[in-house]
Amino acid sequence: xxxxxxxxxxxxxxxxxxxxxxxxxxxxxxxxxxxxxxxxxxxxxxxxxxxxxxxxxxxxxxxxxxxxxxxxxxxxxxxxxxxxxxxxxxxxxxxxxxxxxxxxxxxxxxxxxxxxxxxxxxxxxxxxxxxxxxxxxxxxxxxxxxxxxxxxxxxxxxxxxxxxxxxxxxxxxxxxxxxxxxxxxxxxxxxxxxxxxxxxxxxxxxxxxxxx
Numbered sequence: 687x688x689x690x691x692x693x694x695x696x697x698x699x700x701x702x703x704x705x706x707x708x709x710x711x712x713x714x715x716x717x718x719x720x721x722x723x724x725x726x727x728x729x730x731x732x733x734x735x736x737x738x739x740x741x742x743x744x745x746x747x748x749x750x751x752x753x754x755x756x757x758x759x760x761x762x763x764x765x766x767x768x769x770x771x772x773x774x775x776x777x778x779x780x781x782x783x784x785x786x787x788x789x790x791x792x793x794x795x796x797x798x799x800x801x802x803x804x805x806x807x808x809x810x811x812x813x814x815x816x817x818x819x820x821x822x823x824x825x826x827x828x829x830x831x832x833x834x835x836x837x838x839x840x841x842x843x844x845x846x847x848x849x850x851x852x853x854x855x856x857x858x859x860x861x862x863x864x865x866x867x868x869x870x871x872x873x874x875x876x877x878x879x880x881x882x883x884x885x886x887x888x889x890x891x892x893x894x895x896x897x898x
Contacts, residue, residue: 693710699824772794
């Protein structure tokens, strides 16, 4: 592994400089590559959090045992690509509270890995999403060309849209935002040329992704 030390602002620093800081981050990359495997968050020479990026060929139990020896608090992330979408599955462990992780699944467009379009909480026992905790976002750019979540959606237990908040008319003024639900979704759709039916239910991926 290749180690890179960074300060809390993400700037690369030397090891000697890092150990003099109250807090710093240690990045582990696969040897001779830019593939990030692990980030250790270190404060006063103690690891208080770890982000680990697991690959297909790794044994998850072995990874967990390795992480448990380092910290009680860590996050294991696995990324998959499906028909132009990135699906990131996160398992957040807080061993001082519970042995079972908080599992979430987040979807991004391949060409925009920074802004999620869907986020779901997964039930530990059933391994199915708790649909009422699903959040979806649709993005556009403001008058300054900055991308923002122009429509934010929440859902009911049955997966139907509970509330879609449309900010497009006046992103900075909450009083001018419009609100829609499952029964009035067609009014929201009528405002856009593109098909936004993905946001009507809590489905993880747009329907096209399931068409093989």
